Amino acid sequence: MPKIDVAIIGASGYTGLELIKILINHPHFTIRYIATSEGGVSASELHPSLACVFEQDVQKADAKEVAKHATLAFLALPHKAAMGFAKELLDLHVKVVDLSADYRLELEAYEKHYCEHEDKEHLSEAVYGLPEIHKARIQNARLIANPGCYPTASILGILPFLPYLNKEAPIFIDAKSGVSGAGKKLTPTAHFVAINENMFAYNPLKHRHEPEIAEKLRQISAHAFEVNFIPHLLPLTRGMLVSSYLQTDETIDAKAVLRAYYADATFVRVRETPVEIKATAGTNFCDIFVTQKGKSLFVSSAIDNLLRGASSQAVVNANLMCGLDETAGIPMIAYVP
Numbered sequence: 001m002p003k004i005d006v007a008i009i010g011a012s013g014y015t016g017l018e019l020i021k022i023l024i025n026h027p028h029f030t031i032r033y034i035a036t037s038e039g040g041v042s043a044s045e046l047h048p049s050l051a052c053v054f055e056q057d058v059q060k061a062d063a064k065e066v067a068k069h070a071t072l073a074f075l076a077l078p079h080k081a082a083m084g085f086a087k088e089l090l091d092l093h094v095k096v097v098d099l100s101a102d103y104r105l106e107l108e109a110y111e112k113h114y115c116e117h118e119d120k121e122h123l124s125e126a127v128y129g130l131p132e133i134h135k136a137r138i139q140n141a142r143l144i145a146n147p148g149c150y151p152t153a154s155i156l157g158i159l160p161f162l163p164y165l166n167k168e169a170p171i172f173i174d175a176k177s178g179v180s181g182a183g184k185k186l187t188p189t190a191h192f193v194a195i196n197e198n199m200f201a202y203n204p205l206k207h208r209h210e211p212e213i214a215e216k217l218r219q220i221s222a223h224a225f226e227v228n229f230i231p232h233l234l235p236l237t238r239g240m241l242v243s244s245y246l247q248t249d250e251t252i253d254a255k256a257v258l259r260a261y262y263a264d265a266t267f268v269r270v271r272e273t274p275v276e277i278k279a280t281a282g283t284n285f286c287d288i289f290v291t292q293k294g295k296s297l298f299v300s301s302a303i304d305n306l307l308r309g310a311s312s313q314a315v316v317n318a319n320l321m322c323g324l325d326e327t328a329g330i331p332m333i334a335y336v337p
């Protein structure tokens, strides 16, 4: 089977590097084009860890050049920058997996929480790339809105219980992320001195991932649950732990519901003890644990924010879009110890 040529735009960032690392060893994809806003360096000048392994030239990002070299492009760019490229690439018949938020939300919510949308034409055709809910649609998509990291861990934890939830009860999500979740640009809270041996909530009840979680839960359940989302920053490089507090209508066997829901899932592992970040770091797995006191459920989910929360999920989506096995090239062994 001939290999499929792919491009990465935003190769200098954290998720860009993870895409390179996955795609270097991918059995069916070849990286033909990598780009940043300026180009003019080699991949190992951008990322010294790639020296002697991957030395490809980095280009100044140009959609027309992408179309000459690749049939699918990963956009590892900030929101707004991504939609400019996606629009042009789709018109040039290049499939797109966008890691940014640009195509994740309905128009009104996007413009309320991000900025004016500059590619309304393609927004409605974008498929939300969570394979556990949209596998068939992903297989036929040209444009994937790769889910956010917090929404991935939160939605996967809550999903099995949606039919049983008390519709009057708010959902509370307490989430914690490693610092790489914010990307490579330095912010005051990401300074070593600010986060080392520290932990704090940020943007409580007003983080941009709250509307993403609420919208997807509404679309799946046809009910607008009240979602209260509180993210925290942890002094870790990577990893994400999400605690969801749910109320059911009746007393259910939550462990049985969770096990049954994910019985055939490739990249969700149902655990019998509370989950931990390290067992998922370096992999595409989402680990989930549930326990209950009557109708009150505690659901705990863990992912690697850079992989299941971004780059490996993006490659799973690309695999599905190209008719490949979803597991092709996807990391499954955790960085342990």
Ligand SMILES: NC(=O)c1ccc[n+]([C@@H]2O[C@H](COP(=O)([O-])OP(=O)(O)OC[C@H]3O[C@@H](n4cnc5c(N)ncnc54)[C@H](OP(=O)(O)O)[C@@H]3O)[C@@H](O)[C@H]2O)c1
Pocket: 009, 010, 011, 012, 013, 014, 015, 016, 035, 036, 037, 038, 061, 075, 076, 077, 078, 079, 081, 099, 100, 101, 147, 148, 149, 180, 181, 182, 183, 184, 185, 305, 306, 309, 310
């Ligand atoms: N970090 C995570 O855990 C995570 C998880 C899920 C989703 N995401 C999303 O994924 C996207 C990338 O995140 P990240 O963490 O990798 O960010 P990052 O580390 O800040 O990298 C973004 C890269 O985009 C490049 N860039 C910016 N504007 C560009 C342009 N106009 N043309 C070409 N390249 C441009 C920048 O490279 P140069 O300035 O060097 O050109 C930068 O290296 C974001 O939308 C983010 O929200 C991130």
